[in-house]
Amino acid sequence: MTLQCSAYIATSLDGFIAGEGGDLSWLDDANALVPKGEDCGFSAFMDSIDYLVMGRNTYEKILSFGQWVYSKPVIVLSSRYLSIPDHLKDKVTASSQPIQALCEKLSRQGAKRLYIDGGFTIRSFIEARLLTDIEITLIPTVIGKGIPLFSGLAQKQQFTLLDTKVYDFGFVQLKYGLEYGS
Incomplete structure (x- = not known):
């Protein structure tokens, strides 16, 4: 299989992707630092993908924003029935099959x-x-508590730095490839 599975995500300096209870307000504060017209490569990344695969919690968080922002097809991983609003039925599907x-x-x-x-x-x-690469944007904020990106991994995982980009407004993007031993 030659499928590339890529993650693109922001974390606080202390490694959280959300605050307690899934709070994302810290990202709103961070986005205020970003100059108008700058998207830190997100549009180019989105142009390079065929599907977006997310979990149920992420899907429900995005639904709570009120406006659907993705033009690419989205597959939501869920082992339980997933309600998809009528206006998204042509954009979102659910899957309960194993990710492989x-x-x-x-x-x-x-x-x-x-x-x-x-x-x-x-x-x-x-x-x-299955994850082939991950691009992590470090936001110059410390949250203290919340949802960590890598908490709960069952084994040690080696990453190889592929690229680094530093933005004048304080963000640092790190792109890693993943190395899987035999």
Whole structure:
């Protein structure tokens, strides 16, 4: 399988992707630092993917924003029934199949690159040895408590630095490839 499974995510300096209870207000504060027109490479990243794969919690958080922002097809991983609003039925599907089987299916259908989003889903792809690369944008904020990006991994994981970008407004992007031993 030649499918690339990529994560693109922001973390606080202390490694959190959300505050307590999934609070993302710290990202709103961080976005106020970003000059108008700068998206830190997100549009180019989105242009490079075929599908976005996320977990149920991430999907429900995005739904709470009120406006759907993704033009690419979204697959929500969930072992339970997932309610999809009528206006999103042509954009969002649910899958309860194992992620290896899902990746194989998407690869057979011609997908080349998936965007893997959400802490639990990213960790699941790492555990399944499917995540190929991750781009982490470090935000110059310390949250103290919340949802950590890598908490709960069952084994040590080696990363190889592929690229670094430093922004004048304090963000640092680190792109890593993942190395899986035998």
